[in-house]
Amino acid sequence: MAKNVGRVLLLAGSILATGVVLMKVTVPDENEMRKRLDPTLLKEADRMKAQHKERTQQLLDQMRQVAESDKPMWGDKK
Structure with missing residues (x-):
């Protein structure tokens, strides 16, 4: 049984290394x-x-702004 496990591990390792x-x-x-x-x-x-970099920066800025405020992210619907 241990012999088979060793072979399987060796075969799997070889396949992964080849990939x-x-x-x-x-x-x-x-x-x-x-x-x-x-x-x-x-x-x-x-x-x-x-x-893409500009849009990501805008999103991060908006998230920082919301995190610093007490208002919920979805805004006030009054």
Whole structure:
């Protein structure tokens, strides 16, 4: 029984290690992807990234504002 458990653990570990190695070898990092992009797509990606960053910052600011106030987040419906 212990012999089978050892084999299963060894097989599972081998499969996982193979997957990790394949991922590291085949998936490019962000810098490599940016080098491969067409300049117009790169500009669009940068614009979208800046837009996302701005929206996230606005949301965080709003959350801070609500956290500091005594009013509920959904506002007063009077």
